[in-house]
Amino acid sequence: MPDSTATATRRDELLAIAARLFAEKGFKNTTVRDIADAAGILSGSLYHHFDSKESMVDEILSTFQTELFAAYDDVLASDADARTKIERAVRLSFAAIDRHPDEVAIFQNEADYLGTFPRFAYLAERNAQSRNVWMTLLTEGVETGALRADLDVTLTYRFVRDTVWVAVRWYRPGGGLSHEAIAAQYLTILLDGISHA
Amino acid sequence: MPDSTATATRRDELLAIAARLFAEKGFKNTTVRDIADAAGILSGSLYHHFDSKESMVDEILSTFQTELFAAYDDVLASDADARTKIERAVRLSFAAIDRHPDEVAIFQNEADYLGTFPRFAYLAERNAQSRNVWMTLLTEGVETGALRADLDVTLTYRFVRDTVWVAVRWYRPGGGLSHEAIAAQYLTILLDGISHA
DNA sequence: GTCTATACGGCGATAGAC
DNA sequence: GTCTATCGCCGTATAGAC
Incomplete structure (x- = not known):
């Protein structure tokens, strides 16, 4: 039973260590011995906290997604105009990469494969x-005239989705570029293009 | 010694089968038994053709990259203006995804991890x-006035690179959307943005 | 070029002591 | 909550027959 204070429990520490390794090397490339080594314990001891390696990545992903989608729901429910909601959705995605880079990386790299197993159907x-979320926002954008009428909305959705999340491959929290600055630059390119006006 | 005719050798067939599995399930998630099963032979028989599983992915990646970079060099060496060269580089990248989706997927998914081993330093x-290639094209674009002067060229490079290659995640050759059509839509968004003018 | 048979190590996971 | 010890399986790879 995790307490709700700011104190990280041992369980949380171990999950964070596992998440970093899963993100760096991949789920299958990370052994339970790797995780235990990084935590300074032996592999058998992990099983006092978790049923299996699979249940570790399961908890990492589901916890992250619960938080992320609550944030998206917030944006959808707001009464701002379409363009503002799109900007907010982009910014919160980059903020998620900033706060949870390992979780985003794991989701990006492993979701397709893990999703083939019943246990991970929720992915x-x-x-x-x-x-x-994105199709709703983009369609509303086109209908209200905020976005170009000739857009292929489905293709644009894939474009926006991929481009936002793929930043996890190179973005490092605490580096020279803040996630807010990246989101701003990204929105400039996305909305107005890179061509000279 | 591979002959230079259009006839696929057994070796090439096996590499194509391995590439498909590596792309679908990941390198580590694919066993030599998986590859052999898909080829209708037993796992031990693979070792008549290849030293190891590692050497298979090595050959897949290096062969693909040799072809791809020859194409980039072509664009760089041409005397078209910056915008035209950028468009050509984008189009040839989508064409590469069309012709070699497995190889692109493997490179996207595995290069970071494989690159940590000396054998794959070339990655x-x-x-x-x-x-x-991209920094040269983009810098030339800004200097000649084809692209906006306020662009962060490094960030734009990452943006273009990631967005082009990530399409391998959903593009399927022979599907409803041709790679040329995707490249055209992509260039429209990239150059002019999605916002209503 | 493929099969038979097998070596060998590393893997996830378990049981019980401390 | 961690350690000791270990199990059984599955992974890559090998040797030699056909």
């Missing part, structure tokens, strides 16, 4: 949910 | 080479 559901 | 070199 596909979340994916559909995310699609709904 | 980092190719990465630097690719960076040079």
